[in-house]
Amino acid sequence: MNFPRKMTAFHLNHPTLSGLWYAFLWMLIGALVLSLLLQYSLLEEPQLPWSTYLVHAISIVMGGIVSGKRAGQKGWYQGAITGLIYGVLLLLISFLALDTSLTWSDLSLMIPTLILGAFGGVLGVNFSNR
Numbered sequence: 403m404n405f406p407r408k409m410t411a412f413h414l415n416h417p418t419l420s421g422l423w424y425a426f427l428w429m430l431i432g433a434l435v436l437s438l439l440l441q442y443s444l445l446e447e448p449q450l451p452w453s454t455y456l457v458h459a460i461s462i463v464m465g466g467i468v469s470g471k472r473a474g475q476k477g478w479y480q481g482a483i484t485g486l487i488y489g490v491l492l493l494l495i496s497f498l499a500l501d502t503s504l505t506w507s508d509l510s511l512m513i514p515t516l517i518l519g520a521f522g523g524v525l526g527v528n529f530s531n532r
Contacts, residue, residue, distance in 0.1 A: 417472035421484035421519075422491075425465025432457030459518055462488055466522020471530045473523075481523020482516045489515035 414420040436453055439445040445453060462485045469484040470477030489512050497504060 415472075417469040417480045418484050418487065420472050421465040421467075421469025421480065421523075422487055424468040425461045425484065425488050428461040428464045429457060432461060458492070459514075462515055462518040463522035463525075466519040466524075467526035467529065469519075470523035470526025473527070474530050475527065477523035477525070477527030478520040479523065481526065482520040484523070485515040485517075485519020486512060488519070 414423055436445065436450070436457060439453075440447070440450065465484045465488060466477075466481030469480040473480040493504065493508055493511075496502075496508075
């Protein structure tokens, strides 16, 4: 039985939600790649924090690109909102999972998420088909 395309397609119309979806998808792929590299000893544990920062940076930029492309205008705004929500969700997950208190250094990571998301949003608007 063939389903019509409308019934099986998954499409988020809101630029921020679609950007977050793709950002977390890129984070999932990056975590999988890092775990495989760590398993097969191409990556040492002392290098892991910098590698995770790189995965998160790429994820935020890609999420910003998607949100800016879907918005078509004001990409810096859409990307910055996407980056901020991504960062808040990561802080919330780490706060709940590790049972630690929030520090100023944790909250200071919101600035790079805003900047990287805004950068990705600007790229996304420039990549969009007008």
